[in-house]
Amino acid sequence: MHHHIFESELVHLERVIACASREPFPPTYWRDRVEHLKNCPHAPLFGYRIARLSRLVAELNG
Template sequence: MHHHIFESELVHLERVVACGSQKPFPATYWRDRVENLKNCPQAPMYRYRIARLSRLVAELNA
């Protein structure tokens, strides 16, 4: 994934997951999107942000 696209996806997920309980998509949808980021070559640079998103998505299940 191109760096700019990766960054855009990460920013989008950070915004949407923060209010994810108000959206019509289940937490599994957001979890899959976050997991997809972990497989990108850029992921190591953004490890902290991806881990934070994973925690927020896990909280949606609670």
């Protein structure tokens, strides 16, 4: 994934997950999106932000 696309995806997820509820997308949808970021070459540069997203998604599960 190109660096700019990766950054855009990360920013988008940070905005959306911060105020996400269980509708219309289940927590598993968001978890899969975050997991996809973890497998990208740029992930080590953004480890803190990705870990924060993982925690937010875990909180959606209640």
